[in-house]
Amino acid sequence: MISMLGFSFLGAVLPLWSFAMPINYLGFYVAYFVIAAIIGSSFVAPQTFAQPLFTNWFAPVSIGAGSGLISTISFPLWPLLFVTIACGACSGWHGLIGSSLSSKQLDNEADAHFVGGGGMLLEGILGLTSVVAVGALTSTKGGALSLYVIGGAKYLSNLLIPSAASIAIMALMVLILGLTLTQLALRFARLAISEMVGRRFLKNIYVTSIIVSIITFLLTSTRFSAPWGFIWTLFGGSNQLLAGVTLLVTTLWLAKIRRTTLLTGIPAVFMLGTTIVALGYTAYATLDIAMTTSTPLKIYGNAVAGGIAVILAILGIVLSYDGFRAYRRIRVGAVSAPSMTLGPMLAKAVEAETPQPSLANEFAEK
Incomplete structure (x- = not known):
């Protein structure tokens, strides 16, 4: 844990080009190899899914971490399915990455479509490999990560890779x-604190990184019963809320430049609605556990998780309402031309859509 936090601390304070970018660049060759190997193995030696395609409209979800601290709730397939797949379907994390990091690393604005869209498609393929890896197992007892490692190693073994090496690669x-x-x-937590909090000392990247590292240690260390297990339940909902907000902002921007908004507007409505329902259901379940259990840490962990879920759900409702009002104002013409500065490609696109005065019109006006 300490070594991982030290590694992450370097990634938070050092320039992107000197640490995060080369580490990610080299590391993801392994990810690309695994994805390609699982897909290739599916053609070389197709696996038979041992798990049923459908079991129930409700699925068990574990909340908490540690001995005697885990509670299981029954979650409906909708919205559970979407907040579980999370980044493999529609990723708010990628929206965050694209706006704050990827956009700053592009050599050319024209590469944004390929980098952003390609990254999301690869994430979806990674999600599919996770499904087929676990689906081919005859037993699904164990943690999610261990099941993925074992299932993926089964596919790699079909490519004549030794079993031990396959597990090591996964x-x-x-x-x-x-x-x-x-x-x-x-790094994102450090940036968020620096931007949201007005205190001067929190603008220091080392101070904020140390604070975030300490908070992370307290949440994840087994010495403090790892309370992250309660909050982790909210990852899917918070991630999809970011995805919905990203789609909402994109829809408003497209409306401002007078472009069609259906391709982003409909998914935005679906994502925000699904996420708010998921967060609301999670809040109800965790707060119910907090009020009915007698274990102090379970009461505390579930109460904190439920409180955060309530806050996120309220924020989702407020953002959805504000977004709807902004969209209506744009559509009725209360908001004129876009106020943001457009890049060269978008500026040309907007210019091409704007009617230009002709010589005949100028002569007629004179």
């Missing part, structure tokens, strides 16, 4: 993904 991929997410999450 475990290395999971470790790389964990390190990447941890260092980027620490």
Whole structure:
């Protein structure tokens, strides 16, 4: 844990080009290899799904971490399915990455479509490999990550890779993904605190990174019963809420430049609605556990998780309402031309859509 936090601390304070970018670049070759190997193995030696395609409209969800602290609730398939797949379907994390990091690393604005869209498509393919890896197992007892490692190793073994090496490769991929997410999450937390809090000393990247590292340690360390297990339940909902907000902002921007908004507006409504319902259901379940259990840490952990879920659900409702009002104002013409500065490609696109005065019109006006 300490070594991972130290690694993430470096990723939070060092320039992107000197640490995060080369680490991610080298590490994700392993991820690409695993994805390609699982897909290739599916053609070389197709697996038979051992798990049923459908079991129930309700699925068990575990909340908490640690001995005697885990509670299981029954969650409806909708909205559970969407907040569980999360980044594999529609990723708010990618919306966050695209706006704050990826956009600053592009050599050319024209590459944004390929980088952003390609990254999301690869994430979807990674999600599919997770499904087929676990679906081919005859037993699903154990943690989610261990099941993915074992299932993926089964596919790699069909390519004549030794079983021990296959498990090592899958475990290395999971470790790389964990390190990447941890260092980027620490960096985003540092940026968020620096921007939202007006205190001058919190503008220091080292001070904010140390504070975030301490909070992370307190939440994840087994010395403090790892209360992150309660909050982790909200990851899918918070991630999809970011996805809905990203789609909402994109829809408003497209409306401002007088472009069609159906391709982003309909998904935005669905994502925000699904996420708010998921967060509301999670809040109800966790607060119910907090009020009915007698274990102090379970009461505390579920109460905190439920409180955060309530806050996120309220924020989702407020943002949805504000977004709807803004969209109506744009449509009725209360808001004129876009106020943001457009890039060269978008500026040309807007200019092409704007009617230009002709010589005949000028002569007629004179």
